[in-house]
Amino acid sequence: MRIGIDVGGTNTDAVLMDGMEVKSWHKTPTSADVSSGIMAVLRAVMTEGGANPTDITGVMIGTTHFTNAVVERKRLLQVAAIRLGLPATLGLPPMIDWPDDLGSTLGYHRYMIHGGHEFDGRQIAPLNEDELRAAGRDMKKKGLRAGAITSVFSPVNPDMEIRAAEIIAEEVPDVALSLSHQVGRIGFLERENATIMNACLADLATKVVQSFRLALSTLNITAPFYISQNDGTLMTAEYVEKYPVLTFASGPTNSMRGAALLAGVKEAMVVDIGGTTSDVGMLLHGFPRESSVTVEIGGVRTNFRMPDVLAIGLGGGSLVRDNGLRIGPDSVGYELTEKALVFGGDVLTTTDIVVAAGLADIGDRSKVAHLTPELIENAIVTMHRMVDEAVDKMKTSSEPLPVILVGGGAVLMSRGLSSASHILKPPHFSVANAIGAGIAQVGGEVDRVFSLEGLGRDAALAQAKAEAIAKTVAAGARPETVQVTDIEEVPLAYLPSSATRIRVKAVGDLVVTK
Amino acid sequence: MILNSADLIDLCRGAAFLGTGGGGDPYIGRLMVEHAISEAHPVEIIDPSDVPDDALVIPTAMMGAPTVLVEKIPRGNEAVLSLQRLERHLGKKVFATMPIEIGGINSTMPLVVGARLNLPVVDADGMGRAFPELQMETFNVYGVHGTPMAITNEYGDCTLIETHDNKMMEWIARGVAIRMGGAAYIANYPMTGEQVKRTSVPNTLTLALKIGRCIREAREAHRNPFDALLNLLPKTPYNFGKIIFRGKISDMFRETRAGFAAGRARIEGLGEWKGVMVIEIQNENLTARVDGVLKAIVPDLICILDSETAEPITTETLRYGQRVTVMGVAVPPMMRTPEALAIFGPVGFGFTDKFTPIEAMD
Numbered sequence: 001m002r003i004g005i006d007v008g009g010t011n012t013d014a015v016l017m018d019g020m021e022v023k024s025w026h027k028t029p030t031s032a033d034v035s036s037g038i039m040a041v042l043r044a045v046m047t048e049g050g051a052n053p054t055d056i057t058g059v060m061i062g063t064t065h066f067t068n069a070v071v072e073r074k075r076l077l078q079v080a081a082i083r084l085g086l087p088a089t090l091g092l093p094p095m096i097d098w099p100d101d102l103g104s105t106l107g108y109h110r111y112m113i114h115g116g117h118e119f120d121g122r123q124i125a126p127l128n129e130d131e132l133r134a135a136g137r138d139m140k141k142k143g144l145r146a147g148a149i150t151s152v153f154s155p156v157n158p159d160m161e162i163r164a165a166e167i168i169a170e171e172v173p174d175v176a177l178s179l180s181h182q183v184g185r186i187g188f189l190e191r192e193n194a195t196i197m198n199a200c201l202a203d204l205a206t207k208v209v210q211s212f213r214l215a216l217s218t219l220n221i222t223a224p225f226y227i228s229q230n231d232g233t234l235m236t237a238e239y240v241e242k243y244p245v246l247t248f249a250s251g252p253t254n255s256m257r258g259a260a261l262l263a264g265v266k267e268a269m270v271v272d273i274g275g276t277t278s279d280v281g282m283l284l285h286g287f288p289r290e291s292s293v294t295v296e297i298g299g300v301r302t303n304f305r306m307p308d309v310l311a312i313g314l315g316g317g318s319l320v321r322d323n324g325l326r327i328g329p330d331s332v333g334y335e336l337t338e339k340a341l342v343f344g345g346d347v348l349t350t351t352d353i354v355v356a357a358g359l360a361d362i363g364d365r366s367k368v369a370h371l372t373p374e375l376i377e378n379a380i381v382t383m384h385r386m387v388d389e390a391v392d393k394m395k396t397s398s399e400p401l402p403v404i405l406v407g408g409g410a411v412l413m414s415r416g417l418s419s420a421s422h423i424l425k426p427p428h429f430s431v432a433n434a435i436g437a438g439i440a441q442v443g444g445e446v447d448r449v450f451s452l453e454g455l456g457r458d459a460a461l462a463q464a465k466a467e468a469i470a471k472t473v474a475a476g477a478r479p480e481t482v483q484v485t486d487i488e489e490v491p492l493a494y495l496p497s498s499a500t501r502i503r504v505k506a507v508g509d510l511v512v513t514k
Numbered sequence: 515m516i517l518n519s520a521d522l523i524d525l526c527r528g529a530a531f532l533g534t535g536g537g538g539d540p541y542i543g544r545l546m547v548e549h550a551i552s553e554a555h556p557v558e559i560i561d562p563s564d565v566p567d568d569a570l571v572i573p574t575a576m577m578g579a580p581t582v583l584v585e586k587i588p589r590g591n592e593a594v595l596s597l598q599r600l601e602r603h604l605g606k607k608v609f610a611t612m613p614i615e616i617g618g619i620n621s622t623m624p625l626v627v628g629a630r631l632n633l634p635v636v637d638a639d640g641m642g643r644a645f646p647e648l649q650m651e652t653f654n655v656y657g658v659h660g661t662p663m664a665i666t667n668e669y670g671d672c673t674l675i676e677t678h679d680n681k682m683m684e685w686i687a688r689g690v691a692i693r694m695g696g697a698a699y700i701a702n703y704p705m706t707g708e709q710v711k712r713t714s715v716p717n718t719l720t721l722a723l724k725i726g727r728c729i730r731e732a733r734e735a736h737r738n739p740f741d742a743l744l745n746l747l748p749k750t751p752y753n754f755g756k757i758i759f760r761g762k763i764s765d766m767f768r769e770t771r772a773g774f775a776a777g778r779a780r781i782e783g784l785g786e787w788k789g790v791m792v793i794e795i796q797n798e799n800l801t802a803r804v805d806g807v808l809k810a811i812v813p814d815l816i817c818i819l820d821s822e823t824a825e826p827i828t829t830e831t832l833r834y835g836q837r838v839t840v841m842g843v844a845v846p847p848m849m850r851t852p853e854a855l856a857i858f859g860p861v862g863f864g865f866t867d868k869f870t871p872i873e874a875m876d
Contacts, residue, residue: 088668088695091546091590091626118695119582124668152586188585189542392762393835449581489768499696501581 001055003045004438005038006254006431007063013434014041016049020261020439024049025431034065034208038215046219058510059216059225060234062254062437065208066201066244070102070298076200077146077176078107080139082132082168083192084115084151084160088124094150094192099299106200109144111135115160116152119449119499124152127160129167136171144172148199150180150192156448176202182243185447186501190294190303197300198245205244209237226510230306232257232287232436233443233507236476245304248297253307254436255406256281256288261439262426263404269391269420272432273409276315276331280390281307282401285485287507289394312390314383316409320348324378327386341367350412353379360411383412392419406432443485443507444471451499460502461487468506477508517557517625521723522547524730528722529621530826531729534815536798537618537644538580539828546590547622550629557625560610560634562716565707569609571636572597572704574627575620577648577665577687578697583619589668592699593623594630596664599672600701603662612636612710614651614703616718617644617798618828623699635719640703641858642715642849643815646797648687649680650858652848653703656713663687663702667694675702715846721750729824739824740839747843754844754873758802758809759791760784760821763836779818779832781840791840793818795829800863802840807876810842811865813849813858814872817841842872 001023006013007030015025026044031037038061046053069075081094094110095103113135114128139147147168151160158181165177178198184191209227216225226234229246232253240247256270266286272279282289288307295306313329317336320327332339332347339345341352342363348371354360356368357376391403400421405413406429416423428435446468450460465484472482486505517525526540551557565571574593576583601608611624611631616639628635640651648660660680665687666672673690677683683702691698705713724746732742740757747755765780779799781791789805799816802809810816818827821837848854850871855861859869 085586087589089587089589090668091588092542092549096549097545116586119579119585120696122695124586124695186581186585188587189545393837395835499579 001049001051002058002060002438003042003056004434004436005041005059005061006251006433006437007034007038007061007065008251008433012037012041013431014045015431015434015438016045016051017435017438022428022435023051025428025434027431034211035215035218038212039219042215042219042221053220053222056221056223058223059221060228060437060440061212061225062228062250062433063208063247064251066204067248067297069201069204070197073102073105073298075204076105077203078109078144079196079199080109080111080135080144080147081192081196082111082113082135082147082149082164084113084127084149084164085124086112086114088116088152089188092189095196097189097301098193102298102300106196109139109142111138113164115164117154117157117160119153119156120451121156127163132164132167133171136168139168139175140172145174146176146178146199146202147172148178148180148192148195150188150195152188153449154179154181155186178243183245184303185503186449187303190301193300194245194302194304197297197302198243201244205241208244209241212237226440228254228437228440230304231290231443231505232440234440234510248304249306251433252279252281252309253288254433254440256283256307256436257286257439258432258434258436259404259406259426259429260286261435262406262428262432263402263424265402265404265424268402268404268424269394270404270406271387271391271413273405273407273412274315275317275336275409276313276333277311278314278387278390278407278409279309279311280387280394281309282394285483287485308394310390310394312386314350314386314412316349316351316412318350320350320353320379324353324375324382327379327382350379350383354411354414359414380414384415384417387413388417388419391417395419405429441507442472442475442477442510443505444468444475445503445505446471447501447503449499449501457500460500464502464504465506468504472506472508476511478511479508482506482508515559517559519548524726525621525719525723527726527729527826528724529616529618530828531725531817531819532642532718532722532815533617533644533826533828534798534817535795535827535829535832536646537615537620538583540619540622542584542587543619543622546588547625547629550590550626554629555632557628558634559637559719562636562638562711562714565610565636565710567706567708569707570604570606570704571610571612571707571710572600572608572701573612573614573640574624574699574701575614576623576697577700578691580619582696586695586697588697588699590626591630592666592668593627593701595670595672596666596699596701597627597631599664599666599674600662600704603664603674604704608633609707610634610636612714613639613719614648614653615639615641615644616715616722617641620644621719621722636710636714637719638710638714638716639718640714642718642845643813644798645858648684648702650862651680651703652715652854653705653713654680655851655854655857658703658705658709658713660702662704663700665690665694665698665700667698715751715849717751721752724750733823740819740841743824743841751846752815752843756842756872757839758842759804759840760787761791761838763832763834763838764790766832766834777829781838784837793840796863797829799829801860801865801867802842808867808870809875810872811860811867811869812863813845813854815841815843815845817843842875844872
């Protein structure tokens, strides 16, 4: 059996799963020391599900620790930003577009070194090892224990980043180094930013992973544990210690993956309705579709693999105005149980509407008896139109798809949507996130510029696929389960050399040994 | 006028508008200008009429793939070196630099040069929008030699190009740009102040600034940014604009054709807009048709804007489901003469359609 855990800012949720079946689930407040909260939910789900520690074959954890640390600028290390690309790239030094409070916390330690590659794999300059050693000595003098190494076009050729890491490690023993080709894709500044953020989390990553380990060993759970990353695939604990940044935004991904399992579909739209907003995303092959635009984290531009989620101002606490024709975006939020009409308050919310319509039994129904049928009908139509438009906007084709409703506000939706083939409201929707962690697979990705001249398009695609599959197996997947889930080709504009950027993603089931 | 940091953000938004989908995202360009200003000098924009007739003006630009530029950030002085190489070759002191292309990232490259060399930047350009090739310039249309031209990489390696015509300049320079890594930095079309006044599309830097500012201010005041744009345009040399369609992207087809990022966007009408608009793309948006009927054609601008925010959308980021508003904008008369249309009109892109001005379309 597997256990999926979601460590959120407020609650820690866990589910015990036998295959794809939910045996038991539990929610508990997140503890300051992390370990005790995790131990509490682990004990609860194992007791309720009747499982012994030896029955557990894997523990999958989703966590918001690292995102929160960057957003709050807390528990971050100073970082040596090492860039390989001179004489190019001097026009914009590292961390140039960072918010100053975060940049100052990390210390603006910049080392710019000769090296890097061209788009076609040629070298911009040979790696200058003397400059690197000087940088290492300076880092040691300044007491820097974390470094981020970013080389131009390292997604095409990572060799210089790997060699640079060897040299810095010789000069600075016990240094934690982050290499950009492991973190991001083409788009230099965004990849460099993500690598620097990863480096500043090195200490915290060690501590968090240790606290997870401690919780499991205290309960005599010897099964391996994994941590989910932003694309819905898993990393080993050892990998998270090195690349914590890859856990950013794993929350929405796990929710959507959990929704897919609960509803039993792989191609669908997911609407997660909370108190203030609804998140709308699309599942492709059971995974969330990724965003193609740059994402800012803590004010820094990155190009993480983030699920493409549209948030709209509709939730269980959204305000209803204009005789039901206008809803939100403002919400009474967590004050719903004081301010909504059905709870004796004086604010007309969407929850009041569904109670008045007889679609839900929440609070005191007599307090909404005065609402006119016209107002109720208008508001219900408005809510459905808002979700309908958001779903339609997020779809990538005009084919009708099922819509899965999860979240506490799912009760707001009672009718069909013209954008949906049908509507699914699965059970256990409140722990969809932990379930998503529990069922996560492992993945591998290639994102490179290929020159199609000589090689040809088919051969380039085949090469990219083979590399993605090999990466997936290396990450711990059972080879026979690996599938290519996404292929994207973007020709390079204004360049008549038939150079094309190819992205291929593959996933597979985790090898689980007992 | 001296350009400040807030202006620069507006200018880049306007440059993306004028890029009609092409020309690259000006984000990196904007950061480079800000960095150059912080290290060197503020940038002064001057009117073409303030350039003495006999003064030497050398335009500067990036040549190649914006996709390469976003990975291989330039050293920052490449275009400066190209300009200085031409100055040496011509044996004359340069008075100012200028964009060859206002659309997209090339609106910013001369500003970097201006900041580094404390050199004014002329408020004008040679395309009035974005185009994919170096001969597609009003400078070329009205008789300015593109060469001598200099093209430089991050090492300061420099090629000086002299050709019998401007199409050959483009052909040779494109090859050099690939050898230099797919993006290189150029100075070409060196010209006199008299030629600037006669052959450039005037006041396009300040036009980009006004367009970007107009969109931002309308949004901030919760006014309709499209109405604001349609009110602004008649007060500029691009004196006619209209909304030609509103809808939702229902299909994006992309392919590489002879080195162009080509494609087609299908937009299904929403609300009062009936039918399906198809936009043909070769780096930039070239034609817009509704159910087969032409609504706008190159060189007039076909701008695809986000229907809610009026933010210009570049070709690479177009995707299914986006709600878009398509605006057609008239280019100035000098870009619509028979000589101009022969080079960058419909025929220059292989279309058999005759050019019809946007204001004459149904």
